[in-house]
Amino acid sequence: RLNATRLRRIPAAAAIAVGVVSGAASGAWAGERADLPLGAGWRFHQGDVAPGKQGGPEAPAFNDRGWASVSLPHTWNHLGGTAQRTADYNATRGAGWYRLRFTPPANYAGRKVWLQFDGASINAEVWLNGVKLGAHQGAFGRFRFDATAALKMGKPNVLAVRTDNSSPAAAGSPTAEVIPMSGDFFLFGGLYRAVSLIATDPVHIDMMDSGGPGVYAHTASLDGAAGIEVDSRVTNDGAKAQPVVVKTAIVDAAGATAASDSQPLTVAPGTVAEPQQTLTVPNPHLWDGRSDPYLYQVVTRVETAQGQLLDQVTQPLGIRSFRFDPDQGFFLNGKHVALHGVSRHQDRPGKGWAISPADQAQDMDIMLDLGINTLRLAHYQHDQAIYDLADKDGVVVWAEIPLVNRTAPETPEGDKGVTSPGFAANAESQLRELIKQNYNHPSVVTWSIGNEVNLMAAAGHGVSNARPLLTRLNQAAYELDHTRPTTMADCCEPWPDQPKPGVDRVAEITDLLGYNRYQGWYYDKAEDLGPVLDRLHALHPRLPLAVSEYGAGGALSQHTDQVQAGTSQGGVVYPKGHFHPEELESRLHEIWWAQLKARPYLWGTFIWTMFDFASDSRTEGDMIDTNDKGLVSYDRTVKKDVFFFYKADWSDQPVLHLNGRRYVDRAYPVTDVEAYSNAASARLSLNGRDLGAAACPDHVCRWPAVHLDAGDNVLTATAEIKGQSVSDSITWRFAGKPDEIHIRAGASAGLISAAGARYGSDAFATGGEPHDRNPAPEQGRPDKTIPPVTGTPDPKLYETYRAGAFGYRVPVPAGRYQVTLRFAEPMLAAGARAFDVAANGHVVLQHLDVAAEAGGPLAALDRTVTVEVTGDGGLALDFRPVTGPALVSAIDVVPAR
Ligand code: GCB
CATH class of the missing domain: 2.60.120.430 (Galactose-binding lectin)
Structure with missing residues (x-):
């Protein structure tokens, strides 16, 4: 048995200096991986640079003294979340150069050293000391290069990275075959995630497996005991055959070893061995969603026959079973769970995609406070931090690749439906990265291979011929992971009796399907959502369906006085214009949620979207370059009223929230007052006068036709919720005349x-x-x-x-x-x-x-x-x-x- 305490020790080498290392660290090699973050001390230049006497920026002697000093994560794009284009508005897409001088510890000599990029947008080319290490295409996956030959141990090195987030549609674009081709979100450029230098022994767990950890565990059987299959990849980059022992342990949350296995083998030089180990956990503590997200760790060590550690990788393990049923929805560990949640984009104002671990944690905290139990990480692979948090917090995740709007490169004539070999290869490689890098997260239950892939064709821009690529990606997903079903988000399936020429049907390629539905926002009436879903369910009776998106814009400065209950029609302003009143967003969600909740066949529902996000194709609501369908503002400071509607339903916490608090200067002397609450009833007072109690059916308490006083109107709602007294107060002003x-x-x-x-x-x-x-x-x-x-x-x-x-x-x-x-x-x-x-x-x-x-x-x-x-x-x-x-x-x- 392995000593768990020893396994969980932080490797000594990891404590070595951070950022630009000015002097070589001393000390003996600890025999474990060293991970050196390269976050600080970068120089940045936006755009390309004409090569000087010393060469271009990739040349070590290139003079970058005039460049900006930056630290990672970094982007040069700043847009979204403002009402006006500000002085620092910057949506420029194209090249961005980064350079870093750093000195790795001298004791890296004799080791393999890898440069790891957790994400670089969209394309990246990397040079170390003038030697080109490689290139990567795709804004979201982690990638690594072997830096060993080019690296000078214990001496100054120059790392140069050229990133390029040119639009694929630009003439001659280097991203012409890199997905996504387009989408309702801005692709921020740069080194927007962490970069690090990782040193391993020449005999190590594979670093070149599409950015994956090299150790992949899944629950192969679960029947009293859990059979955990662990597949590892052990690489020998040394010159001679190396006998090793691969020791894998499953360590429980208290640090005790729950199961272990040792496998001796010899790895020939220049090869990768693929040991498979099956470990039995006798009485497994299950990963049971938000109620009990119990985590084990899989710790795989590669040791010499004499017991000397060569490499070690630790991965999360949640033991659980799940299944999807077309009529009954989702089951976790045999129990039905109604999955309700949101979709999330990863950007923030000012920072774009260059967000910190604290930002990731704050996002998850806000989502947990809302009461989600599922999360769609749209429309691409997010940072590892958020999958880790989902594991820890028991949130069920839909993970996806950025195959959005079309499955073929842009042509001047629109989508011709011809997927080029380069395009298909890029989509497949981004899928491989997604699956390899997130395989071990128990939170992930499905891989999505596309979003609205025939939207362009459905909108009349060309034709779609999505099935061949989707079929290929679906097959690739099975080959990479036979334990999880595939899914996708469909927008535009033509009804059988209303075929749309040029738009092919994409349902029933993946195991599951999500529909993005905007009834009452972009088309139809809000009340049509349920009947449309029933029709789709009848059309695909064996296909488990989710609503992968539904939502409405909610601008913080736009308001309506009364949005008539139960209808999306009378009294509602025209939503396709620049008016996105917050009250309309609320009302539409009330109508949608009542219909979704009443349809248990849906395996999940995902609000579009949790946070407002940047989209440079939009000017609407009260902001430019922003999609305002969030329940929470782009800067995360404002929870819109509708947040509390869902929180009242989804969370155990007491909720009593008076609506319309941002509509302070009221125009009408008489108005309805509303609150969202999980109380049975609530009382309202106005300037101290009791206006009586109202029942709160379906979490909405309503006091009709309240007459406002001249001047300030302090409204206070009070309620008893689970024996707790709660209250909420807001102030409105009425400066008009009571009879006008x-x-x-x-x-x-x-x-x-x-x-x-x-x-x-x-x-x-x-x-x-x-x-x-x-x-x-x-x-x-x-x-x-x-x-x-x-x-x-x-x-x-x-x-x-x-x-x-x-x-x-x-x-x-x-x-x-x-x-x-x-x-x-x-x-x-x-x-x-x-x-x-x-x-x-x-x-x-x-x-x-x-x-x-x-x-x-x-x-x-x-x-x-x-x-x-x-x-x-x-x-x-x-x-x-x-x-x-x-x-x-x-x-x-x-x-x-
Ligand atoms: C969709 C897309 C999503 C958009 C959303 C919207 O169907 O999948 O990327 O942002 O609609 O807000 O229109």
């Missing part, structure tokens, strides 16, 4: 007119559709310049409108009102549109032709009528089409003087 209403049709709240009126969002409407004449450009398209509406000091007020046959029911008390209706014809000439407007049943505007009366399209037209409101039914306005749809941009209701 200013409605901006088709828009969110907050516009203040030149005359000082504060407009609320498009509330109180039924029927019609909200429109935005100046919507955000569609993804990837340049900004359109749209002429402003003329004849008004408030052109923005006329940019949006509601159109169709529709009405407004405005809650004002009895009295005489001046009602001003504001119009601008968006595009039609005079004669093409006419409609009537009725107020409380009486036609007040007849056959209104806005273009004719305003003198053409894009000119403001205001009409003021006086209306008597009797009783407490409020003001009813009806817009009745005569020719074409009726429309209105704004409605002002003020008492008649």
